[in-house]
Amino acid sequence: MKKYCYGICLLISITINILLSIYIYAGGENNQEISHQLSLTWSEKAAAEAEAVAAISCSGHGRAFLEGLIYDGQPVCECYDCYGGPDCSELSPECVADADSGDPLFLEPFWMQNVADSSILIPGWHRMSYRYDDYTMMSTELEYYIRKLHSIVGNAITEGRYMVFGVGSSQLLTAALYALSSENSSSPSNVLATIPYYPMYKGQTVLFNSENFEFGGDTNSWRSNNSTNNMDVVEFVTSPNNPDGELKKSVLGGKTIHDHAYFWPHFTPIPGPSDHDLMIFTLSKLSGHAGVRFGWAIIKDKDVYEKVLNYISVADMGISKDTQLRVLKLLKVVTEKDGKPLFEFAYNKMKDRWDRLTSIFSKSTRFSIQKRHPLHCNFYNETRLPSPAYAWVKCEREEDDDCGAVLEASKIVGRSGSSFSAKNRYTRLSLIKSQDDFEMLMQRLTELVSLENGSVETM
Amino acid sequence: MKKYCYGICLLISITINILLSIYIYAGGENNQEISHQLSLTWSEKAAAEAEAVAAISCSGHGRAFLEGLIYDGQPVCECYDCYGGPDCSELSPECVADADSGDPLFLEPFWMQNVADSSILIPGWHRMSYRYDDYTMMSTELEYYIRKLHSIVGNAITEGRYMVFGVGSSQLLTAALYALSSENSSSPSNVLATIPYYPMYKGQTVLFNSENFEFGGDTNSWRSNNSTNNMDVVEFVTSPNNPDGELKKSVLGGKTIHDHAYFWPHFTPIPGPSDHDLMIFTLSKLSGHAGVRFGWAIIKDKDVYEKVLNYISVADMGISKDTQLRVLKLLKVVTEKDGKPLFEFAYNKMKDRWDRLTSIFSKSTRFSIQKRHPLHCNFYNETRLPSPAYAWVKCEREEDDDCGAVLEASKIVGRSGSSFSAKNRYTRLSLIKSQDDFEMLMQRLTELVSLENGSVETM
CATH class of the missing domain: 3.40.640.10 (Type I PLP-dependent aspartate aminotransferase-like (Major domain))
Structure with a gap:
């Protein structure tokens, strides 16, 4: 009986030995990878801070920043226009489509996709001098x-x-x-x-x-x-x-x-x-x-x-x-x-926006936008239509001589023609803001154009 | 005998189990720390790049930067004035002490010491907008x-x-x-x-x-x-x-x-x-x-x-x-x-430099520097001498009406009085540059003042 116990105990013990060894060996594989990553020292705090604030969820309609809105000592979501609530999930249904500024946020998703390659870490002692090594102020x-x-x-x-x-x-x-x-x-x-x-x-x-x-x-x-x-x-x-x-x-x-x-x-x-x-x-x-x-x-x-x-x-x-x-x-x-990656992304985004925009304006006789002429593009080596950053909208009805006011009555904010020393019959609409902004603009424009036929179409 | 073997083997096996368990447990402590560090994802590349370039040795007399001098696709040392060679270890013995600019590198060592707390990681998508959440351009x-x-x-x-x-x-x-x-x-x-x-x-x-x-x-x-x-x-x-x-x-x-x-x-x-x-x-x-x-x-x-x-x-x-x-x-x-940490560091550095500077000028009748008057400092809550960023040097001899030229003849470059709409009998010497620059200035000034007694003192 005692001998039998020795045998069983030894078998169990050896099995445990093997299992522990496998565990350590497998862990070792990980450890090697980890030790590569572990080589970070002073930079790790900044990296961890940046990742922590980037990980704050703002529902895709906002973002938290280290130097941004702080509540109770912690960064909190800064919501994009038309969105609110602690995580920016609440859309304000009566919101105005703000197409005023040329804020080029249409490219933000590209940089989200390429964040690992496009981020920088700046050490506290970086470039304290007025000048570079060659005595200039330009890199x-x-x-x-x-x-x-x-x-x-x-x-x-x-x-x-x-x-x-x-x-x-x-x-x-x-x-x-x-x-x-x-x-x-x-x-x-x-x-x-x-x-x-x-x-x-x-x-x-x-x-x-x-x-x-x-x-x-x-x-x-x-x-x-x-x-x-x-x-x-x-x-x-x-x-x-x-x-x-x-x-x-x-x-x-x-x-x-x-x-x-x-x-x-x-x-x-x-x-x-x-x-x-x-x-x-x-x-x-x-x-x-x-x-x-x-x-x-x-x-x-x-x-x-x-x-x-x-x-x-x-x-x-x-x-x-x-x-x-x-x-x-x-x-x-x-x-x-x-x-290719950046310009394809950017062009496709602008082309898509222009396709949707022209589709809406094609249904209108009250409003028109600038004509676009195809040209050969050396970069793409083919003939393409331009897809400008702004729509230059003209109010065609004689009584609509303040086009900005007409649009504002339908909850669309543009930049009036007189800002560009042109007639107020024109208004500039920005097409390069965030996707949320553009969607809101599409919605409000669709509503406005639908009014021409006396009924509001559904989106 | 067989029973004896069972006993020994079991003992050995159990010992191995215990050792392996201790190894795993101790490793586990590390693993926990590692897994905390492992949570870095997209930021790691930027952090590793910054650490790699910061680790390039330039003998303490230079520095490599990601956007600096590149050789064969890799950042290389940018040497401070008076130093050369691939790792900036070669001091040029005939080098001029350049005390012209107000480049405040005297504080660089403080930021080297505090690099973990003073570094930032900027994601590629950071703050693409012209404005902050509150519609201003200021954080x-x-x-x-x-x-x-x-x-x-x-x-x-x-x-x-x-x-x-x-x-x-x-x-x-x-x-x-x-x-x-x-x-x-x-x-x-x-x-x-x-x-x-x-x-x-x-x-x-x-x-x-x-x-x-x-x-x-x-x-x-x-x-x-x-x-x-x-x-x-x-x-x-x-x-x-x-x-x-x-x-x-x-x-x-x-x-x-x-x-x-x-x-x-x-x-x-x-x-x-x-x-x-x-x-x-x-x-x-x-x-x-x-x-x-x-x-x-x-x-x-x-x-x-x-x-x-x-x-x-x-x-x-x-x-x-x-x-x-x-x-x-x-x-x-x-x-x-x-x-306290920053201002103590900065004050001690400036005080030390002024102590050494005044010691040199106290041996001179040909050159003088501005008088400093003690004042009560509310920050330190005690009376202290100022330790200005610049020495305002006067050439006392009547014939030395171009003080800058006198200094330059002894390999000291300052900024002439006329730059400040004053007389050229005065020259400004910067005391806030790097320690290397300051040491070279001390050396050249010591040599110059020693000449007044007809013999060059050893440093």
Whole structure:
């Protein structure tokens, strides 16, 4: 009996030995993987914080941020327009469709999908100096990726051109104006743009009440009133144009600032590379990161380049180094696979929105939108319709001379024509906001157009 | 015998079981910790990249950055001044001591020590919008921490005051000028400062050739030439002053812009909270992050506040959201334990540098530095000497009327008095650069002063 017990006990014990060994061996496989991951030390806290706040559920209609809304010491959901409640799940049925701003959130889902490749970790001691190693305030590596991007997309010549970074394209508009305008205060440069134009051109020109330049208004009016002497003009050429998406050319043929904020394949076919004296681009309408204030100017002339650079230096000693690091990371993703993933995503999103928009407006005689003309796109190597960032809506009925008011009565907020020095018979509707915003716009527009036939259609 | 074997085998087997169990149990402790760490998913790549580049050894005389010098696709060391070689270990013996710029790298070691608490991870989709949830372009949470900081340090009244963020204090200087100057272009405001003054005041004032303001030069000269009518002046009051560290007061008593870039306990005793109409601060000289372009203005008057805010909005639509997130994280560390760790570190560093500097200059009759007067510091609750960011060196010998040239002949580069509209008999030496820079400065100054006694002392 005792001998029998020894045998059983030994068998059990050996079995346990084997099981424990298997457990340890299998665990060891995991441990190896873990120990690879374990090599993170000081960065882990920041990473864990970022993941924790990103994991807060806001029902897809909001988001929590580390530096955002705080309740009881913890970040809480910031809900998108029309949504409320602690987890942003409550849709306000009477909500207004806000299509006013050019907030490019339509690209947010792309960055959600590519979050692992597009995130950065910035150590506390990162780039404390005013300057980089080469004594400039601009990252050479970032400049290299911007040139690579233009070469991939084929939308601008950068070989042999100078580049300056700015706080968004906004700052570069002023810097360019400063660089191109007269230094002779007895005859200030006339700053012009073609109606309908982006209101900031006037806003920035008049801000300082400078003796070197003054706002001259619309190019066509100016040309008819000033038959000779095109020398002292600086013309803003916005191509594609904000608000109507037209590919514009200089009207006056003098000095120009080409604002190419929207010159990307998701908004317009790219007929060929732009090769103007001073071209301005912005990250905002390329990748959708409007909150990252970053733009760049591509400049032919060395003197102009040096003036723009001097302006940025005197105005604010360059662009935050953390911003430059972030933009570099984003552009690395944008330029992956020759730009295909980002631009396919962005184009498909815009095309889908335009398809739905034109379908609604095709049922209307009261409202029309701009005509779009197919063009050959070098980037896609095929002929495509543009899909502009904004719909430029016209109220066709004679009595609807305040188109913005007509839309607002139907809970649609756009930006009135007069904001662009055009008639209020026009209103700009933004098509680049979040999917929630766009869905609300579609709903309200469908309701509005349905009224023309005297009955409200169901969605 | 067989029974004996059973006994031994069982004993061995049970022992192995016990050992394996202990191994698993001990491992399990680790596993729990590991599984906590394992929860990182999308953030891990960015964290690992940041740690990998930070781990590149540059001998303590340089640093590698993700967006910095790249060789063969990999980041490599960027060496500090005077150091070279692949790992920055080679000191150039004939190197010049560059004490020109106000690059505040003296605080870098503090952020190295506190890297885990001061780093941030920014997901690719972070804050793509132009605005925050409250429709502003400024983080409320960041504003809260700035107010908390001033309350801890006791250097500014913020209760009931407005705040505006800017791209460094640089941009706010112009914004303040814009907000305070005359709107009547027939009598532009006179912009004044007291010699010796920071050259950017003039640089920014003349940049736009504005009809609203013009640079009037030195307050004292202006007062003697313009006995009445102080109404149309805007006076920059820099306190502590750059370059000489003096706590300045308004000379003219009209409208003022108080530049408080250096009004922190490591540079000056804080006699009490500043309570002026428009005060400007910058992160650069507080935490040492000059590369992060971030400053703020504290403003009493609502109209002035709205003008400053409008300026920032028109100029560049606010400050990068990633910059604001980073500044918030840094200020959370700065305000920890009522600011003690950061300010103790910074003060001790500056005090040590001044002790060594004064020891050298005490041996000289050819060169002198500014006198420092003890003051009660409310923050430390004791009387202390100031330890300004810059030494304001005077060449005492009559023939040394170009002090900068005298220093340069001994391989010391400062910033000449004329840069501050003072005499070239003065030169500013920066004391806030990296420890390497400071050591080189000490070495060169020691050599120079030793020459006065006809022999070169050994260090």
